[in-house]
Amino acid sequence: MSDGERIEVGTDQDVVRVRQLVRTVAVSVKLSLVDQTKLVTAASELARNTLVYGGGGTVEVARVDNGRRRGIQIVFADQGPGIADLELALTDGYTTGGGLGLGLSGARRLVDEFLIDTSIGRGTTVTVTKWCR
Amino acid sequence: MERVPILKLGEILLVSIQIDMEDQVALQLQEDLAERIVATRCHGVLIDISALDIVDSFVGRTLATIASISRVLDAETVVVGMRPAVAITLVELGLSLPGIRTALNVELGMELLARDASFDFEDAASMAVDEAVDEP
Ligand SMILES: Nc1ncnc2c1ncn2[C@@H]1O[C@H](COP(=O)(O)OP(=O)(O)OP(=O)(O)O)[C@@H](O)[C@H]1O
Numbered sequence: 465m466s467d468g469e470r471i472e473v474g475t476d477q478d479v480v481r482v483r484q485l486v487r488t489v490a491v492s493v494k495l496s497l498v499d500q501t502k503l504v505t506a507a508s509e510l511a512r513n514t515l516v517y518g519g520g521g522t523v524e525v526a527r528v529d530n531g532r533r534r535g536i537q538i539v540f541a542d543q544g545p546g547i548a549d550l551e552l553a554l555t556d557g558y559t560t561g562g563g564l565g566l567g568l569s570g571a572r573r574l575v576d577e578f579l580i581d582t583s584i585g586r587g588t589t590v591t592v593t594k595w596c597r
Numbered sequence: 598m599e600r601v602p603i604l605k606l607g608e609i610l611l612v613s614i615q616i617d618m619e620d621q622v623a624l625q626l627q628e629d630l631a632e633r634i635v636a637t638r639c640h641g642v643l644i645d646i647s648a649l650d651i652v653d654s655f656v657g658r659t660l661a662t663i664a665s666i667s668r669v670l671d672a673e674t675v676v677v678g679m680r681p682a683v684a685i686t687l688v689e690l691g692l693s694l695p696g697i698r699t700a701l702n703v704e705l706g707m708e709l710l711a712r713d714a715s716f717d718f719e720d721a722a723s724m725a726v727d728e729a730v731d732e733p
């Protein structure tokens with residue numbers, strides 16, 4: 465991973481800043497327009513979860529290169545309550561917050577790689593990657 | 598906090614979302630629009646999202662809620678101008694926006710609302726005729 469940029473997420477306004485940063489980096493690595501749109505949308509969902517359920521946290525956006533392809537990796541980290549039942553949380557329509565329950569499951573569909581590390585009482589870290597085609 | 602302007606254009610309310618809305622701004626729009634529908638007695642709401650480069654689950658849900666609130670207040674909502682990349686992403690996200698009427702641009706959206714209005718008028722007219730026939 466190369467020099468990333470980091471945003472502290474504590475308000476609605478910070479979620480907007482995350483979208484804008486992800487867009488800028490997505491354009492700079494030349495993701496296609498549809499892939500930019502998918503990645504920014506996924507980032508918006510995950511940053512909002514960090515804010516709403518994680519009680520705030522950080523988002524780091526970095527360019528990555530696996531030797532064959534360039535891409536973007538984004539890490540959403542919080543020190544909130546964690547997710548008790550990950551499988552359930554990743555089910556379309558499951559929500560504990562009166563949302564649509566599409567954030568996690570939808571974000572997973574919109575990216576190429578999706579990793580969650582969560583532990584009760586410690587927090588949640590979601591790492592997503594999107595590669596240029 | 599910024600606010601999304603609501604314009605009255607003849608018999609309809611036009612909302613053109615030109616900013617990347619933070620969640621509070623979207624919720625404020627929902628409230629403002631409900632008030633304006635009642636205050637202006639408009640029966641049509643046109644929401645132009647052609648400037649939006651993403652629609653996530655929050656904005657999607659807000660649009661659906663606006664459509665429901667409008668209906669309860671006797672107004673039809675049409676969402677216009679969704680970009681192709683946004684449509685592709687929305688469907689993959691799992692949000693198909695059921696219950697939301699859409700049109701490709703403002704002009705077509707207005708036609709849709711105008712057609713609704715004339716149907717209402719015809720319905721009312723034919724009901725009046727029925728009543729007249731029922732008269733002894
Ligand atoms: N960072 C997090 N920390 C703790 N719990 C989380 C976190 N992210 C998600 N969850 C849990 O997973 C559930 C599902 O999340 P998801 O984003 O899919 O749906 P939602 O946020 O409830 O609704 P939507 O995103 O569609 O508005 C949440 O309701 C919440 O219980």
Ligand SMILES: [Mg+2]
Nearest residue numbers: 513563567568
């Ligand atoms: Mg969510």
